[in-house]
Amino acid sequence: MSINISTLLESRTACEKADAVDPLGNWRENFYLPQGLIYLDGNSLGPMPNKALEHLEQTIKNEWSEELINSWKNAGWWELSQTLGEMIAPVVGAASGQLIVSDSTSLNLYKTVHAALGMSHGRNVVVSEADSFPTDLYILEGIISSQQNIQRRLVGKDGDSLDELLDENVAVVTLSHVNYRSGELLPIEELVKKTHEAGALFVLDTCHSAGVLSVELDRWGVDFAVGCTYKYLNGGPGSPAYLYVAKRHQQSAVNPLSGWWGHARPFAFEKDFKAAEGILKFQTGTQPILSLRGLQAGLEIAKVADLNMVRKKSQCLTQLFLELVEKRYGNHGVTLHSPNDPEKRGSQVALHYANGFPVIQALIARKIIADFRAPGIMRFGFAPLYLRYTDVWDAAEALHEVLKTEEWREERFQQKHQVT
Amino acid sequence: MSINISTLLESRTACEKADAVDPLGNWRENFYLPQGLIYLDGNSLGPMPNKALEHLEQTIKNEWSEELINSWKNAGWWELSQTLGEMIAPVVGAASGQLIVSDSTSLNLYKTVHAALGMSHGRNVVVSEADSFPTDLYILEGIISSQQNIQRRLVGKDGDSLDELLDENVAVVTLSHVNYRSGELLPIEELVKKTHEAGALFVLDTCHSAGVLSVELDRWGVDFAVGCTYKYLNGGPGSPAYLYVAKRHQQSAVNPLSGWWGHARPFAFEKDFKAAEGILKFQTGTQPILSLRGLQAGLEIAKVADLNMVRKKSQCLTQLFLELVEKRYGNHGVTLHSPNDPEKRGSQVALHYANGFPVIQALIARKIIADFRAPGIMRFGFAPLYLRYTDVWDAAEALHEVLKTEEWREERFQQKHQVT
Numbered sequence: 153m154s155i156n157i158s159t160l161l162e163s164r165t166a167c168e169k170a171d172a173v174d175p176l177g178n179w180r181e182n183f184y185l186p187q188g189l190i191y192l193d194g195n196s197l198g199p200m201p202n203k204a205l206e207h208l209e210q211t212i213k214n215e216w217s218e219e220l221i222n223s224w225k226n227a228g229w230w231e232l233s234q235t236l237g238e239m240i241a242p243v244v245g246a247a248s249g250q251l252i253v254s255d256s257t258s259l260n261l262y263k264t265v266h267a268a269l270g271m272s273h274g275r276n277v278v279v280s281e282a283d284s285f286p287t288d289l290y291i292l293e294g295i296i297s298s299q300q301n302i303q304r305r306l307v308g309k310d311g312d313s314l315d316e317l318l319d320e321n322v323a324v325v326t327l328s329h330v331n332y333r334s335g336e337l338l339p340i341e342e343l344v345k346k347t348h349e350a351g352a353l354f355v356l357d358t359c360h361s362a363g364v365l366s367v368e369l370d371r372w373g374v375d376f377a378v379g380c381t382y383k384y385l386n387g388g389p390g391s392p393a394y395l396y397v398a399k400r401h402q403q404s405a406v407n408p409l410s411g412w413w414g415h416a417r418p419f420a421f422e423k424d425f426k427a428a429e430g431i432l433k434f435q436t437g438t439q440p441i442l443s444l445r446g447l448q449a450g451l452e453i454a455k456v457a458d459l460n461m462v463r464k465k466s467q468c469l470t471q472l473f474l475e476l477v478e479k480r481y482g483n484h485g486v487t488l489h490s491p492n493d494p495e496k497r498g499s500q501v502a503l504h505y506a507n508g509f510p511v512i513q514a515l516i517a518r519k520i521i522a523d524f525r526a527p528g529i530m531r532f533g534f535a536p537l538y539l540r541y542t543d544v545w546d547a548a549e550a551l552h553e554v555l556k557t558e559e560w561r562e563e564r565f566q567q568k569h570q571v572t
Numbered sequence: 573m574s575i576n577i578s579t580l581l582e583s584r585t586a587c588e589k590a591d592a593v594d595p596l597g598n599w600r601e602n603f604y605l606p607q608g609l610i611y612l613d614g615n616s617l618g619p620m621p622n623k624a625l626e627h628l629e630q631t632i633k634n635e636w637s638e639e640l641i642n643s644w645k646n647a648g649w650w651e652l653s654q655t656l657g658e659m660i661a662p663v664v665g666a667a668s669g670q671l672i673v674s675d676s677t678s679l680n681l682y683k684t685v686h687a688a689l690g691m692s693h694g695r696n697v698v699v700s701e702a703d704s705f706p707t708d709l710y711i712l713e714g715i716i717s718s719q720q721n722i723q724r725r726l727v728g729k730d731g732d733s734l735d736e737l738l739d740e741n742v743a744v745v746t747l748s749h750v751n752y753r754s755g756e757l758l759p760i761e762e763l764v765k766k767t768h769e770a771g772a773l774f775v776l777d778t779c780h781s782a783g784v785l786s787v788e789l790d791r792w793g794v795d796f797a798v799g800c801t802y803k804y805l806n807g808g809p810g811s812p813a814y815l816y817v818a819k820r821h822q823q824s825a826v827n828p829l830s831g832w833w834g835h836a837r838p839f840a841f842e843k844d845f846k847a848a849e850g851i852l853k854f855q856t857g858t859q860p861i862l863s864l865r866g867l868q869a870g871l872e873i874a875k876v877a878d879l880n881m882v883r884k885k886s887q888c889l890t891q892l893f894l895e896l897v898e899k900r901y902g903n904h905g906v907t908l909h910s911p912n913d914p915e916k917r918g919s920q921v922a923l924h925y926a927n928g929f930p931v932i933q934a935l936i937a938r939k940i941i942a943d944f945r946a947p948g949i950m951r952f953g954f955a956p957l958y959l960r961y962t963d964v965w966d967a968a969e970a971l972h973e974v975l976k977t978e979e980w981r982e983e984r985f986q987q988k989h990q991v992t
Contacts, residue, residue: 184637193641200637208628208862216809217604217620221613221941229809255675256857258831266718282843287832287857290845294830298686300720333841382858389636389649389861410714411678412707421753421945423702425710437676437707438802441809442628443860521641525841 155468160541161480167472167541176465179537182453183386190543192522195360195500195533198386204449211445232444233392233413233435239451240394243459244358244379245368250402252431253394253447254439257359257380259409260395261291263434264376265324267397267405268353269295269302272323275352276301279317279325282308285332288357292326314343318350325352329367330360330498333525335470335490337365337498341372348373353401359383363454364499364535365463369396376401384499384535385454387447395434402430411436457537465536467494469544470501473532476548477503484555489529500533505555513565514554520547575888580961581900587892587961596885599957602873603806610963612942615780615920615953618806624869631865652864653812653833653855659871660814663879664778664799665788670822672851673814673867674859677779677800679829680815681711683854684796685744687817687825688773689715689722692743695772696721699737699745702728705752708777712746734763738770745772749787750780750918753945755890755910757785757918761792768793773821779803783874784919784955785883789816796821804919804955805874807867815854822850831856877957885956887914889964890921893952896968897923904975909949920953925975933985934974940967 160166171177184200185191191199215223224230237251244251254260265278278292296302305317307327314325325347330337340356347354356377361367363384369377377396381387397405407427412418413435416426427433471494477483489502505511508530512522522532532547554560580586591597604620605611611619635643644650657671664671674680685698698712716722725737727747734745745767750757760776767774776797781787783804789797797816801807817825827847832838833855836846847853891914897903909922925931928950932942942952952967974980 186638186640189640191640197636197641197644199640200632204636205629205632208632209625212620212625212628212808212866216617216624218606220606220609220611220619221617221943223809224617255679256831256859258833258857259675259679259829262829285832286835286841286843289843290830290832290835293845294828297826298828299718380858388632389643390858390864391862392860393857406717408714408718409679409682410710411676412705412710413678415706415710419946421706423706423709425713437678437813438800438810439676440812440860440863442811442866443863444810446632446862523641526839 157468157471157475160472161475164542164545167545170541174465174541176461176536177540179453179457180540183538185538188519190520190547192520192532192534192547194535194538195383195531196523197382197389198384198450198535199538200388201386201449201453203452204388204446207445207449208442211442229441232441233439234432236444236447236451237394237431239455240362240385243367243385243454244362244377244396245366246370246396247399249430250399251394251396252434253381253392253444254435255392257357257378257393258287258291260378260393261288261326261355261357262295263407263409264355264378264395264397265292265326266295266408268324268355268376270406271353271401271404275321275323277303277305277321277323279305279307279314279322281327282306283331283333284328285357285359288326288328314346318346318352320351322350322352324355326355326357328357328360330365332360333489333529333531334502335498335500337491337496340374341368344373360498360500364466366459370398374398381447381450385447386450388443388450391443391447391450392439397431397434402433407434407436409436413437453537462536466499466534469534469536469539469541470494470497470499472541472544473501473534473548476545477551481548481552484552486555499535500531503530503532504528505530507560510560510565511554513567514560514562515550517565518550518554520550577888577891577895580892581895584962584965587965590961594885594961596881596956599873599877600960603958605958608939610940610967612940612952612954612967614955614958615803615951616943617802617809618804618870618955619958620808621806621869621873623872624808624866627865627869628862631862649861652861653859654852656864656867656871657814657851659875660782660805663787663805663874664782664797664816665786666790666816667819669850670819671814671816672854673801673812673864674855675812677777677798677813678707678711680798680813681708681746681775681777682715683827683829684775684798684815684817685712685746686715686828688744688775688796690826691773691821691824695741695743697723697725697741697743699725699727699734699742701747702726703751703753704748705777705779708746708748734766738766738772740771742770742772744775746775746777748777748780750785752780753909753949753951754922755918755920757911757916760794761788764793780918780920784886786879790818794818801867801870805867806870808863808870811863811867811870812859817851817854822853827854827856829856833857873957882956886919886954889954889956889959889961890914890917890919892961892964893921893954893968896965897971901968901972904972906975919955920951923950923952924948925950927980930980930985931974933987934980934982935970937985938970938974940970
């Protein structure tokens, strides 16, 4: 596939032609997408894979209703966290036995950062970034306030770079692969190398990259990773998160949330905790099977998608959107909040506009779904498995109209931005 | 309802008559129960409420598929943990604003015990019980190993009673309302009083009592509680657990697992953690919506059931089973592992038999579902909302036949008891 963006900028017909020859064009049929809707919020909640309902009906009507308790064994419920982890493994460049699906991203961060700190031989500093997705910072606060003498340093606060913050006291560096607001993509391989040279461990948050970018946990030498499944992995609302622990750390890493699902022999009901071997020790309690089955449908798609092809199309989609906004339509005072270089950008475009909130409301009224993050950031997510070049064209055109006509000033789009 | 157990012992016809006049008889229609199956494992996984499939289909087909991201607001997803908590509140004797549904029982124990320890003014001992459900002990181990100087004492170990273990060093007492194996019911009100007199806080595990016994968290003065929703609350496989924090502690209690769902303004994406007011601070990360919707169906039933009536029927069912086994059929060497006094027994009967494991396998082959817990404990759960007196009769008769004929010796029932 070779897409010439300047050709696409000329007409919607050129976009239609690009859709017609798009090698990922058929993948759209794996999803249910509401009639007439252009969905640019797959970076927040992916659409439903058509198989999800089928899987859920099977689980409810057969496994739960008919087979009841036997399904823990016979329908593979007990191993489902592990089964789904193995399905995510190829998507994030991990060999077998290093991933499980369990709990939420926040909890998995708690487990992994806590474990990494426990392996730090007296080092007491955790480095994160000022512009992290906030829960990453909140979880660190929780760890710090319940342990003696742990300190936090933030990349980006007071302009500090990772290089400036790394020293012999740093135990753990935890960063996001793609920034949740700007879409900025960090060079993880290089950052892991620097972290290791400084004698620290690296915990990667892949929430905004898994399923849409090439992620190479093993090759990059990442020590621990966490990630979300309801964005580009299309697992359904609140589907459980995943957790990666590199094989070389599995023996020594300790899960602070030691529950019976992480026990070596959970059904022996022994009184003392003995951690399971390998990645299983990072489980804690019983997992929500119905939500896991929803996720399974999303992973059946993700695990067979060619991520190089996905990444290429993602770059074309974001670049086309940007250039349509900037070159074809004039930007109407909107500024780019994402990196301009497609190589440094994830699969979303963030535009800054002081009145971004009502603009997004006006787009939603036109059935173009994007979202808003304070202050003034309009986020447009581009998921290559179900979006078309014509969708990008139509979205950019709608944005242009909303801005040109100042439609966003209408009373109905002016409700207060909800932050609670 | 006045049930005369000795009358029922005489004939199956007497049991049929009792079923015909049972005021809870109709409640069975709320559940799907497989043809010909007698399900005595609702203490492990409750059967499917008929409404569960409907709720899930609505959530998948309309909320996820059609409305996508809007459903967080418009379909009440964001508040679902709280909404379901409010539905559980009357079932466990709690006024509004003290319960949420979130994560697993293990994680909720971590949060509540950790919070209680943080309020202990230098006291450093946690008292639990040797015969706890193991995850309660494992979670304590995790807390102890990551904090300085916390110690554990166990009721029942070396024969110690709670009275003997309470002193001025005890910060927290954490006990189960009903023992998972024996079904023994503890006098919680009295134990909470003793705990408070010793200056400590009480964390109650209601996994095996909620929905089948009268639980009075507020009236008993319980400080924190946790519980499971997939047993007698029929929430579906792995449905998330609940957590109770008494109003009087909500200001000072600190959730160690501080994630964005517990923030005062989650969508302001602030850099510093500021805990939400009230019970919401005990949330951590995104919750699995599909599994929560399954649970909703179970709670719609539980919240309107008359728990006094449920408790009375539960006592009749367990007593009938016991007396059938002991008096009508002769016990064939089986001994009672549950308290003999119905007032001291939850809604399950535990029988000890050295070859209990193959006996349970033989019962399952006869479509009577009960389970086994090492060593030698056969557990029979009696959920009054869907079980009949004739079910009890048939189960006792089948047990008698399996024991009398030594059917359990058959090769097919002899596979090894799985403990991993």
